[in-house]
Amino acid sequence: MIGDIISATLILVGCTLALTASIGLLRFxxxxxxxxxxxxxxxxxxxxxxxxxxxxxxRNLDSGMLILAGLFALITAPVVAHRIGRLAYQEQRARDGLMDRRDMDAPDRD
Known part of the structure; x- marks a missing residue:
C-alpha cells in the first residue's frame, strides 16, 4: 500500500517535470x-x-532494465545537449559575421 503511494507520487512528479519541459520547448x-x-x-x-x-x-527482473535505461539517459543527455548547444552557438556566430566558415570545420581542440 505504501509502495503504491510512493510509486504514484514519483510517477506524477516525473510526468509534471516532463510536461514543464514540453511547455518550455514551446515557450522559450x-x-x-x-x-x-x-x-x-x-x-x-x-x-x-x-x-x-x-x-x-x-524485486522483479525488469527493474534492472529500468535502472539501465535511466543510466543510459544520464550518460547521453548531457553529451547531446553539449553538441546541440555548440552547433547553435557556432551557427549564430557565423551568421553575425564573428566567425569564418572555415573555423567551423576545424577539429575540436578542447
Missing amino acids: PDTLSRMHAATKPQTFGLLMILLGAVVRLG
Whole structure:
C-alpha cells in the first residue's frame, strides 16, 4: 500500500517535470533556452518515472532494465545537449559575421 503511494507520487512528479519541459520547448524564444528546457527537467522527469516504476515492480527482473535505461539517459543527455548547444552557438556566430566558415570545420581542440 505504501509502495503504491510512493510509486504514484514519483510517477506524477516525473510526468509534471516532463510536461514543464514540453511547455518550455514551446515557450522559450531561442535554441539555447529550448535546449535547456529539453534536457534538464526532461531527464530528471524520466528518472522519476523510472524510479516510480522500480518501486512498483519491487524485486522483479525488469527493474534492472529500468535502472539501465535511466543510466543510459544520464550518460547521453548531457553529451547531446553539449553538441546541440555548440552547433547553435557556432551557427549564430557565423551568421553575425564573428566567425569564418572555415573555423567551423576545424577539429575540436578542447
